Amino acid sequence: LAAALICCAVAAPMPQIVKQGRKFTLLVDGKPFILLGGQVNNSTGWPSRMQEIWPVYKALHANTAEIPVYWEIVEPKPNEFHFEAVDQIIRDARAQNLRLVLLWFATWKNGVMDYAPGWVKADTAKYPRMIDSGGKPVRVLSPHSEATMHADRNAFAAFMRHLKEVDGDAHTVIMVQVENEPGSLFTDRDHAPASNKLFEGPVPAALTTALKKNAGTWTQVFGPEADEAFAAWHVAKYVNEVAAGGRKEYGLPLYVNVWLRERKNFMRPGEAYPSGGATSNVLDIWKVATPSIDVIAPDIYVMDYAGYRAVCESYGRPDNALLIPETGGFGAFARYMFYALADYDALGFAPFGIDRIGAGTVPDGVPGVSAGTSIADLVRPMMDNYRLLGPALDQIAAWQGTGKLHSAVEEDQITERLLTFTDYEVLAQFGRPEVSYGGTFASGTARKTGRAMVSEIAPDEFVILGFDTTIRFEPRRGSKLKSAQFLWVEEGKFENGEWKAARRLNGDETFFRLTLPSQGAILRAKLMSY
Ligand code: N0T
Structure with missing residues (x-):
């Protein structure tokens, strides 16, 4: 044998x-x-x-x-x-x-x-x-x-x-x-x-x-x-x-x-x-x-x-x-x-x-x-x-x-990037938001460490990987969607080809925006419109 x-x-x-x-x-x-x-x-x-x-x-x-x-x-x-x-x-x-x-x-x-x-x-x-x-x-x-x-x-x-x-x-x-x-x-x-x-x-x-x-x-x-x-x-x-x-x-x-x-x-x-x-x-x-x-x-x-x-x-x-x-x-x-x-x-x-x-x-x-x-x-x-x-x-x-994977990268004078997907737009701003109530405006990091990639893996589902970036979603301009809401957001990682969620994010962690911290994170977000 x-x-x-x-x-x-x-x-x-x-x-x-x-x-x-x-x-x-x-x-x-x-x-x-x-x-x-x-x-x-x-x-x-x-x-x-x-x-x-x-x-x-x-x-x-x-x-x-x-x-x-x-x-x-x-x-x-x-x-x-x-x-x-x-x-x-x-x-x-x-x-x-x-x-x-x-x-x-x-x-x-x-x-x-x-x-x-x-x-x-x-x-x-x-x-x-x-x-x-x-x-x-x-x-x-x-x-x-x-x-x-x-x-x-x-x-x-x-x-x-x-x-x-x-x-x-x-x-x-x-x-x-x-x-x-x-x-x-x-x-x-x-x-x-x-x-x-x-x-x-x-x-x-x-x-x-x-x-x-x-x-x-x-x-x-x-x-x-x-x-x-x-x-x-x-x-x-x-x-x-x-x-x-x-x-x-x-x-x-x-x-x-x-x-x-x-x-x-x-x-x-x-x-x-x-x-x-x-x-x-x-x-x-x-x-x-x-x-x-x-x-x-x-x-x-x-x-x-x-x-x-x-x-x-x-x-x-x-x-x-x-x-x-x-x-x-x-x-x-x-x-x-x-x-x-x-x-x-x-x-x-x-x-x-x-x-x-x-x-x-x-x-x-x-x-x-x-x-x-x-x-x-x-x-x-x-x-x-x-x-x-x-x-x-x-x-x-x-x-x-796939045409549905895009980067959002910080550069001198570039503190935000707008990415367009099928039904949603993603606004990626670098650094931490300075004002948490009444508006969120991240204005860059000291050492230009903001970098992320976003992939639309289904029309209403996204994976976001990166560092020092703040992420928000809106319906794509011109789309018929009226609103954008998270159905759920998870933080996790991929292991042998499988998504392994470590925790569900909600509350302050998703209220105004999602945050990729300095040490980096991988997030998965399911959106809906109502
Ligand atoms: C590269 C490397 C090595 C800032 C140089 C680059 C490698 C060779 N040559 O360390 O020798 O084997 O392929 C040449 C480009 C120089 C321009 C640097 C501008």
């Missing part, structure tokens, strides 16, 4: 990203999964170092760890592979009940080549550097080298084949990032003679046709963006080849992350951001060039909320799911998480630099934060988010894409 069980045990379905209607969903073990994670610092992908970091994930209630895998370490000599560290990390993650996203640091890491193995770095004839417009080689591998692409693809394929062997049944690893922020710093494109020749030639018909542009040279078709468009096409084709090689071995979802161009000085490619990466201005080119990549994912360090939302808007589009594999972990980003999950149906959200949580004070030079501030204080709102939202992720995943 045991033998029969073993022989017939069915492996869980592969992780995959599916699209139903306009909504993308990441499926893990066949079920919708919102990746709530964190990325470790760059030099932390070592089992010994991870021993100190696993407890941080536990404390956070994260469900996924994003950890790099280094080409220079897994292939120290051509075709000699070492996956011991990767294997140990997978075993440890499994023991922690965490999923993994592994990050393939190879030809590109932040627009340079630092993770290429020594034998690639040393052989500049076989693995050429890019040449800048002044004729000088730079610290970036050329995307025009077949030899370099083959070397990377060969290693990535070996890595994916190995993953299938060690994890093909358990699916602890749910997704793989191909490269890290590809593109080139120091030059807008390769100016080597052979590349210049290519640049003077026609734009491939596959690209002009897909973009519905007339045929012509790069300059004719793309004008002032020609060098960058050319770089994007060639970097994207290269990354797609690497991805395709790995995917053939093991079909996990693959994504590419982006060092954004938004809000960086004069936004010159190769100076303010790597040229040829999948920045918003060349995203269309990347989508044409990368059929083997599931998602192009922005690393969002944009500090202001309008800019943050604009990035979500430009990457979450009909042909691309929104996935945020890197973002900030400080105060404002705890608010932005609500936008990402509730308004843009993000598949996942992962602050960068998990190692630092709980450790020390902020060093000099971190934008928007004064040096010396305690990191624990700064990340507390994010940790609160994880604690509150973590157990409700299955529900949030089910509410995404």
Whole structure:
């Protein structure tokens, strides 16, 4: 019997990203999964170092760890592979009940080549550097080298084949990032003679046709963006080849992350951001060039909320799911998480630099934060988010894409938000009401901690999750309802997909408004009209 069980045990379905209607969903073990994670610092992908970091994930209630895998370490000599560290990390993650996203640091890491193995770095004839417009080689591998692409693809394929062997049944690893922020710093494109020749030639018909542009040279078709468009096409084709090689071995979802161009000085490619990466201005080119990549994912360090939302808007589009594999972990980003999950149906959200949580004070030079501030204080709102939202992720995943899940988030000068649902409107005001009789006007919190999401789960029933927010209901303007009254309100939580009410709220707790306190709460309210 045991033998029969073993022989017939069915492996869980592969992780995959599916699209139903306009909504993308990441499926893990066949079920919708919102990746709530964190990325470790760059030099932390070592089992010994991870021993100190696993407890941080536990404390956070994260469900996924994003950890790099280094080409220079897994292939120290051509075709000699070492996956011991990767294997140990997978075993440890499994023991922690965490999923993994592994990050393939190879030809590109932040627009340079630092993770290429020594034998690639040393052989500049076989693995050429890019040449800048002044004729000088730079610290970036050329995307025009077949030899370099083959070397990377060969290693990535070996890595994916190995993953299938060690994890093909358990699916602890749910997704793989191909490269890290590809593109080139120091030059807008390769100016080597052979590349210049290519640049003077026609734009491939596959690209002009897909973009519905007339045929012509790069300059004719793309004008002032020609060098960058050319770089994007060639970097994207290269990354797609690497991805395709790995995917053939093991079909996990693959994504590419982006060092954004938004809000960086004069936004010159190769100076303010790597040229040829999948920045918003060349995203269309990347989508044409990368059929083997599931998602192009922005690393969002944009500090202001309008800019943050604009990035979500430009990457979450009909042909691309929104996935945020890197973002900030400080105060404002705890608010932005609500936008990402509730308004843009993000598949996942992962602050960068998990190692630092709980450790020390902020060093000099971190934008928007004064040096010396305690990191624990700064990340507390994010940790609160994880604690509150973590157990409700299955529900949030089910509410995404319904059009009935909205965020209400406090910002400078924005002390209230009005959300519209089928029959009711919700007024969310941040902070505690100042006057409790004769009107309620919450006028904001000291540290901008107001953040909530509201989901209409039936026409007269709502779930409200969040912090430091005051909630009131009225019939939607124009609806035929005359009044709004609570039939009942509960405070509780979700457990294994079930709502567990802890108490009924009434009296002062519902009289003028509902309140989400500073430590957060999940409320469920049934309304009626009379
Ligand atoms: C990221 C990270 C890591 C405020 C930087 C961000 C990670 C890489 N690059 O810590 O190196 O591996 O993907 C680049 C965006 C910088 C803009 C910061 C503005």
